[in-house]
Every structure is written in structure tokens, then in C-alpha cells.
Amino acid sequence: MNKQWLLKSRPHGEPTLDNFEYAETPVPEPGEGQMLLKTIYMSLDPYMRGRMNDTKSYAASAQLGDPMSGTGVSVVVKSNLDGFAEGEYVVSQTCWQSHSLSDGQGVMKVDPKNAPISTGVGILGMPGLTAYAGLLDIGKPKEGETVVVSAASGAVGSIVGQIAKIKGCKVVGVAGSPEKCAYVVDELGFDECVNYKDADFAQKLAAACDKGVDIYFENVGGIVFDTVFPLMNDFSRIPLCGRIANYNMTGDPEGPNKLPAFFGQMLVKRIMLRGFISFDHYDRFPDVVRDLGGWIREGKVKYKEDIVQGIENAPEAFLGLLKGKNFGKLLVQVSDDPTRS
Template identity: 70%
Template sequence: MSKMNKQIVLKSRPEGEPTEDNFGVVETPIPTPGDGQILVKVIYMSLDPYMRGRMSAAKSYSASAEIDKPMLGGGVGVVEQSNNNNFAVGDYVVCATGWQSYCLSDGTGVLKIDPDNAPISTGVGVLGMPGLTAYYGLLKIGQPKAGETVVVAAASGAVGSVVGQIAKIKGCRAVGIAGSAEKCAFVVDELGFDACLNYKAPDFKEELAAACPDGIDVYFENVGGDVFEAVLPLFNDDARVPLCGLISQYNATELPTGTNMLPALMRDMLTKRILIQGFIISFHFDLLPQFLKDVGGWITSGELKYREDIVEGIENAPEAFMGLLKGKNFGKLLVRVAEDPTRN
């Protein structure tokens, strides 16, 4: 066992895009579990867009990361010491690890996972929070019906890729939006979407309209900004918009300039009876058993595929996270903190 716990701490709160200067690398002694606690050695650390909000001191739905403390986030690890009867040494678990190589937990919110069922990395990916986000947002808010058109922003990412595939399973036309020709090819050729458009293309709006000849019934929003502006004119009556994320705005320091789209949006919401509903998946963990049954089954049957983008070494987490906010990742972004003994 390493004698030190390597941590990535928040040194300062960013103004606009995060930089390397906002992070620090420190080493502290590995903590000792107290009564009822477990010590978890982190194997995979999850990087997710919501973490940009945690870097801010602004009030939100969850607590902000503290200065000079490890960045907040989830991960997968193995129990190395246990003073908790619910967990044994050697158990693989998903928990709130933070950006560090070891963490303590009292067991609250900790989920055991079986490496014989699926790779343990999926516990923070397709079978974890991102997958559940896609499952809840599409099925509970989007409520797709066979024959409808479902459009998904950030379609090659951890959430969007699952949304589109579930839409296809439910008999819908799935149209993705991504940030490169390579990502679009993957979304169509590997994931089975009906079409995927590169939002950076000069004729993106025209291509999107052509890909949705019958309009848009469900739009799964992960991006906002110019992408939403292209989608807005295409909404059908009674369209549904699960509002999951707005990654194009996370680094903004002021309101965008340009055309004010709010009046047009409000008019269409009224006249077309459009439902736009934001959601935070941590309020819906009661769906976890059904989600694991359904999505686990679709993975086993080959109906649902996933891709992981794994970065080696916890010291590379800040750079990888900054790239995530710019769309540089391809699939679910993970940091491998330690060797995964379950992989050959």
C-alpha cells in the first residue's frame, strides 16, 4: 500500500474557463477508518460536467468544493479496511471518492458492484450516474413514443449516447448532435442513431432540419446556446425537453450577446404546448433497481453499447477535466487512479 494519499485540491475558484492554476496536487497520510467507516482505494475517478458548478461559490443544488480541499466527485474503488459490518475487505464499491487516491466513508450512499456482471468502470458510467441520468430524463420526462423523433445534444458523450440508444429501443428516430465528423460517425455507425450532425458545420441548422423532416418531438438538452437555437424552430406541438445540462454556458462570466431568443421560446412554449423540465438525477435514485435491470439487460443483449475515454494518472485529472468542458473527450471520461485488478 502506498504510504501517502495523493489529492487534487481546489486552489482557487475560476473566473470563466478553469486553468491549471485553479488546481493543486498534494499528498497527505492515508486516513485510518474509525468506527463504522471503510477505507476505499480509488481505482477509477469520474469526471463530469457538473463539477464545473462545484468549483463556484454560487448557491446551487449541492455544496461547493472547498478551497484547499479535494475536488468533489464520484469514483469506483475497492475496500482495503473495514470497520463496517455491511462491507468486507475486497468489496468493489461506487461512492463519493473525491479527487484522491484513498477516501473514507461511513457507508452512506455506497453501492457494492460485482465485477462478474460488468466492468467495474461502468459503475460511474453507463451503469452509474450518467446512465441513470439518460434513463430518467428520456423515459420519465421525454416519454418517447414509437415513431417520434428524438434529438440528443452531446450525442457521443456518457449521457447522450445512452439517450439515443434507448430512443431506438423504444422505436423512435434518433438524431444526434456532436462536435466532430469522427464523433458523428461513431454515433451512427456504432451506436445505431439514424443521423448525427456536427454543430460546428457552417450549414448545421439546415442539416438538422433535413434530418428531422417530421419535426422534433423530444429534445434531450445537454448543451444550450447555439445548438438550442437551431432546435427551437423544429419543435412539434406537445414536444418535451428534458433539461439535463448547459455545458456551453458553464464557463460564461456574463450573459451572451446577440439575438434575445426568450420571447420566441416563450411564445412557442405557449402555442405549441412545449414542456421544458430541468432535473437533478440525485433526487431520483429510487429508480436505480429498475434502471440496472433494464440497461443491464440491454447491454447483455447487445442493444446498448458504450465507450469509455480513460486517462491514466490522477495528476492528469485537471487537464482532462478542462478538455471535457471543451468537448475533447470521446465517451465517458474516467481517470484510472490505480491498477484495475478485474481487467485482464
């Protein structure tokens, strides 16, 4: 049977388990020009929260009664498609299900000889591309500059900080626990990391960024952005990747209107803020595989995976992701990985 998680209802504010519905349907048969994929690893990512809404965005919303959208690493079970053979490993839009059909559009092969296949939806996949293109193409780091990275222990932020160090920058991370901050500094090599939950977060961040901030890689929004923004230097850059602190908002925030002051500082300091989506930079994938793959082999870049066992646990793991409970790139292992001993 094909095990699936469907979008049962659209959340108002914070999602709950009631928004999802488990289903089992017959495994589909591939037609002409199709292949049947069996999911091994299913990726869970913050952007999926937006797909639960029925609002216009850069990608189509998930439809009620359909499997939740998402990517995964799969093995080809049957193929009626030229160029893809049984037993090959691929990354594709699998949705939240154990089996899926594909016509090959947007599918990339994964070679287990190069790296663990799970990295196809991690450091050598969309998160790696997001970090690489966002920092290098938008942030444009220069040696000696100060880079602040929010969600520093996460799938994207952890890569951003390590690339910034390779480029000769001072890197300050922001994370949500002492354990995550210790990992970011001791394992990933960030210069400092500040816990945004600390009462003196603003003072600690200002002390860590004693020469101001030249690049702020934004993954979070909320209090973290409010605390970093006053530290931005003249001609600084803000690659806007995500704003997970705001995803469950149902109305305008309370308090005074800060927009005039924000635009004033943007103008006076000549700050560049640019939102970006990873698929706008697909042409950079060969560079990501070459550079990040090389840095991993050389020991210059490390990565951490948080693997949840069993597709039945996907909704609960996803809700935890939105609250920062994961530690590293969050994956659900749906079936056995033959490439791992």
C-alpha cells in the first residue's frame, strides 16, 4: 500500500495534527513515460507551512485531500522512462507518501558513491543551494566582514556560516539553545553564537558584533531581525531566505508602526535587502555539488542530520520543526536505505 499524509484542513495560525489525515491507497502502476519511485528519505522544510495556506505565493498551495507537497530521495522501482533504470536513486517531488509516479521532470539522480544519498535533500540539495546562492550571490561576502546567521544550527544556516568562514569572514550565529550554540561554535567553527532566548540577547549580540554587521542572513524574522537590524553597517546586505517566526501570524503585529523607521535606516545606511527562492538559482547546482562536495571531503564543511524514523511520525516532526525542536537537517526515513551499512 502507498502510505500518505493528506492535507485535511487549512490551519488558522499554528498548525495542529488535526490538519493532517493519514491514508493508504494502492501503489500506482507507472504508465508509458513514467517511473514508480519508492521514498527512502522525505524532507521536512519550513516552506511547507506556506503550502498549507490557500494564498498566492511563489508556488502552488497544497490542495485539500491531496498529499502534502515536498521532496524526497527515492529508489526507482519500475521504469518506463528512458534515462532512468530500476535501482537508481533520485531526488524528486515525492510529496508526503511512500510511493510516487514521475515523468522525469525536475528529477535529479543521486550517486551514493559521492555522498550519502540523504544529502540529496540536504547539504547537496535545496538547503545547500539556498545557502550557497544566498550568501555568495546576494550577500557577496568580503574577507574581514562580519556575518550574522539566524537559525545557525539549521539545515541552511549551518552551511551559510561555514561558507562565510571559508571566505574569511567573522561569523556570529543565532540559535535557540545552549546546546545548539555550542555545536555551532565547537563543531562548525563559527566565531560566536548567541541564544536569542536569553534575557540579555541584545547586549550579547551587540558585543559579539562590535564592528557592526555587514551581512545578515535572515531565516527567522521576529525578535531576531528586530535585534540584528540596528547593528547593520553602511552598505550592508540582507539575503532574505525565510521568516519562520512569522509563518503562523493571523494579523498585524501589536505595537507601534516600525515601518517608517525601518525605511529610514534602509535609506540612510544604503542597506540592500533581497528576498530569494532557491529555484531561481538552479543554474548554480553544479557549483554547489563541486564546491560543497569538495569542502565536505576536505573537512572544511560539516553537516548534521536529524532523522525521524517512520512516515507515521511526519506531522509531529513537522510541527516540531516550526518550533525549532529539530537539530540539523530534518528528514523522515520512510523505508530502508540500502546504501547505508
